[in-house]
Amino acid sequence: ILNVEQSPQSLHVQEGDSTNFTCSFPSSNFYALHWYRWETAKSPEALFVMTLNGDEKKKGRISATLNTKEGYSYLYIKGSQPEDSATYLCAFSGNTPLVFGKGTRLSVIA
Amino acid sequence: GAVVSQHPSWVICKSGTSVKIECRSLDFQATTMFWYRQFPKQSLMLMATSNEGSKATYEQGVEKDKFLINHASLTLSTLTVTSAHPEDSSFYICSARENSRGELFFGEGSRLTVL
Secondary structure, three states, X not given: OOOOEEEOOEEEEEOOOOEEEEEEOOOOOOOEEEEEEEOOOOOOEEEEEEOOOOXXXXXXXXXXXXXXXXXXXXXXXXXXXXXXXXXXXXXXXXXXXXXXXXXXXXXXXO | OOOEEEEOOEEEEOOOOOEEEEEEEOOOOOOEEEEEEEOXXXXXXXXXXXXXXXXXXXXXXXXXXXXXXXXXXXXXXXXXXXXXXXXXXXXXXXXXXOOOOOOEEEOOOXXXXXX
């Protein structure tokens, strides 16, 4: 059974703080690692699709890194804003359909 | 951006009834759609892969006779929970893979409560 772990489960930060969280996934049969941002009552929104070891991707204040050899990815948010409050999901795809982690719930306090 | 509409957003039903959930891709065609289920504090778990014009592929442990999937057009897949029981109460969400670029877009999910 493939296991995708995300930590922490939840996080509260002050507006302006930078933060990061982790996604761990199997290092074998890797194809891609996906990050999604999921606001309550909305659809999960794709942030990044990462495929290469050492990949770094950036979208505004959000960035992500990928280490396929050791099986982890970090998501960073610089200068958190209240609108960043959401659940951040990572999903692993190997030779199987997407396997999701449980998500990290981020709350940014103004 | 591409939009996937899922309906209903929430439904409460009596035990033994059947409930149908629709997943529509509004501005793109999707040969393949996916149905997921999420129990509280758990991950999104893939239930089945829905392919237009053919039978769905179910994940291990998912009863195909209980969770009927129909994907009759390139923009619509439906999930019918037959003879629902309280243990079927969950959050169900679909995603659709856009044919041209292969990107995956999610619906907003449907919360089912079976009394």
